[in-house]
Amino acid sequence: MLSKAVHDFGTSVRIALYSHDTMGLGHIRRNLLIAEALARSSLRASTLIIAGIHEAGAFTMPRGGDCLTLPAYRKDRHGDYAPRSLSMPTTDLIALRSQVIGTALKNFAPDLFIVDNVPRGALGELTPVLEHMRDLGRTRCVLGLRDILDAPERVLDQWQRLDNEAAIRDHYEAVWVYGDPNIYDAIEEYAFPSDLAAKTTFTGYLDPTARLIPSDSDTDLFACLPRDLRQKGFTLCMIGGGQDGLAVAQAFAQADLPADEYGVIVTGPFLPALQKQRLLELVAGNPRIRVLEFLPEPMHLMRQARRVIAMGGYNTVQEILCLGKPALLVPRDRPRHEQTIRAQRLRERGMLDFVAVQECRPRTLSAWLHHVATAPLPAPRQTLDRDGLKRLPTLAATLIGGQPMYRNRTIPAPSTGWAGGRRYVAA
Incomplete structure (x- = not known):
């Protein structure tokens, strides 16, 4: 059963999801999977996907969801950014994307804003947006992180240069790690300070087989x-x-x-x-x-x-x-x-x-x-926690409903129980 906070919503809630999408399709595909889970849940979420590539329009949107595609960046193998198609300075593209995102969120007025992987957005484009949303005080913000970001020393260096910890403290009420701490414990590997660790929840991995509903696709x-x-x-x-x-x-x-x-x-x-x-x-x-x-x-x-x-x-x-x-x-x-x-x-x-x-x-x-x-396929020596999509509606409802945050723990998946990793109890 989802928490009572889920069932208190008489109409669908509005949830926006951002992915910067500068290299590959991983960020947008992860956000689409999350949006579908939230739309199918008792939240009946209406979702706005904000994506950094026009290829996002080729994907099937969740019921009650739609997509805003931004003019794209590209990232080379050295990690440097530039406009993917438009002939304009990168600084101008940053300003353009930031303004588009800000206007979209102002008019959509989401109850929850889920940002994938980059606390300030690509090249800091979300910083003014997050500051404006904080001043309005209507939208709860979540930072969603994949299981592994990079080698620890590289993450620590980058986060220090970009002042990401301050961004999380100032703008995000929760951090969701889409992974299993028994495989990779981001809190320990990246030396999260205690206040950031207190905001962090390991959701479990996101099971993509939820997309394989019966159809004629095969x-x-x-x-x-x-x-x-x-x-x-x-x-x-x-x-x-x-x-x-x-x-x-x-x-x-x-x-x-x-x-x-x-x-x-x-x-x-x-x-x-x-x-x-x-x-x-x-x-x-x-x-x-x-x-x-x-x-x-x-x-x-x-x-x-x-x-x-x-x-x-x-x-x-x-x-x-x-x-x-x-x-x-x-x-x-x-x-x-x-x-x-x-x-x-x-x-x-x-x-x-x-x-x-x-x-x-x-x-x-x-x-x-x-x-x-x-050769016969060997049996794996360990199983993964893949119940992330089952936990996310409850986590979202907790935030939207103004319930106490979970502190440095992971909640059990509805009706399945969970017997691994960190335990989370309400503060």
Whole structure:
């Protein structure tokens, strides 16, 4: 049962979710998953997704939800930002996006504002917005963090430079970590001071299988694939958004696939045109390799795959683990080490395999493919807490209803109980 605060709302509440979306699709996909869970709950939330890429419009919005897409930034492998398409100074784009966000929130007037991963927004664009919302005093603000941000020393340095701790103290009533502290304890790893730790809740991972509702999506997707591929089975290679995954795709395209099996490569929408052409030329004439571009919902294809080779983003990893697929991760190692840390932690627990991007060669992938095709899948040595989406409606209702905050704990998922990680009790 959700708390009484949920049932006290006679009409749907308004919740806005922001993601800066400068590299890949992980932030927007995570916010869409959260928005769908809040819309389906007793909150009956009306959600406004504020996204940093126009590709967000290709996704299905939650019932009662809509999307505002901002002119986009791009981030290179060194972590530097610039306008993705518009010919204008970066400072002008920051001001433009900040004004658009501020106007949207003023008119939407959300009860709750969930910010993904960046306390001040990309390049500080949320700072004036948060200050105005604080002065109005109507909206509760939450900072949502993925399980792993980066290597601890890098996070501490960046947060100090950007004064993120002050932003959290001044503007956010809660911090939600979408992970399991038994895998990675952000409070300890990033040395949260006691007042920030008191605001922090580990929700558990967000289970993406909630998106796999009965539909015709599988049939529609497989209509575009060769019949032999559908009948004989395939390995799926995914490179996230695609902007830095060409080396993985090329190595897979040249790997020796198991006999009578096929390979499917999903490039993502950000693979540069010249790189995409190079990949297509590489696989031309190979009837056992199929290249697909952007898929708004990759899980339908992943569910049919025998095994997966992918980078190590939050959403992709959760999809792999929830579907129980044998997987080899090739995580990016710049501009952040987040994917590498995630792959290492999960390999230590027997949940998947991992190879560094510098070692991603056709013969390396061939050896893994042939080994995993014949070896039984080992049982993982540890399970994950994946009840995040079950907990979020109660956490949201607690904030919106003005109930006491949870202090440095995690609440149990409704009707399931929880027997791991931190315990949370009302203050």
